[in-house]
Amino acid sequence: MPSSSLDDKLCFQLYATSLKMTQLYKPMLAALHLTYPQYLVMLVLWDQEGLGIKDLAGRLQQDSGSITPLVKRLEAEGYLLRARDPRDERNRVLTLTQAGRDLRQASTAIDQAIADNCSVITPQFEVMMEGLRKLNARLGG
Numbered sequence: 001m002p003s004s005s006l007d008d009k010l011c012f013q014l015y016a017t018s019l020k021m022t023q024l025y026k027p028m029l030a031a032l033h034l035t036y037p038q039y040l041v042m043l044v045l046w047d048q049e050g051l052g053i054k055d056l057a058g059r060l061q062q063d064s065g066s067i068t069p070l071v072k073r074l075e076a077e078g079y080l081l082r083a084r085d086p087r088d089e090r091n092r093v094l095t096l097t098q099a100g101r102d103l104r105q106a107s108t109a110i111d112q113a114i115a116d117n118c119s120v121i122t123p124q125f126e127v128m129m130e131g132l133r134k135l136n137a138r139l140g141g
Contacts, residue, residue, distance in 0.1 A: 024117055028110045032103060033077055039107070041070050045080065045096055046104045052091040053082075061140070079103060 006012050022036050029039050044059050045051065051059070057067040071094060074080050079100035085091040120128070 021114075024114060025110070028113060032106055034103075035070075037070050038074055041067070041074060042079065042100065042103060042107075045094060045100070049096055050093055052085055052088070052093050054091055056094065061136075074100070 025036050025039065029036060032039075034042065040060055041056065044056055048059075053064050053067055053071060056071070057064045060067065071080065071082060071092075075082055077099075078097055081095050081097060082092040083095065085093045
């Protein structure tokens, strides 16, 4: 029979770990004038520029309504531009400004700092990531 202890609940461990990870990122991202959700948007755009808001939202596993305010703030910061999609006037295509592209280089130290703080060796990391991807896929439908 599964334990009813909070510490034995997968949902709590995921929640608590997510909070700690976000707090770990917070001061490093503040130096770049980014929140954690904005950083996730930038990660996607550094990987694939020219996405529409709908595609970006899908990539981040969120709805467009949650993504649009993040994109607007990033545009106000001067990191990206929104333009009408010539194929679909209802959609906006996102392109990075030079400041947005430059931010990628400024963010490279973050990955190393996170790795150092987590003290996870590569084989453990790969196993953890594979398990989380499988769980995400199973929960997603």
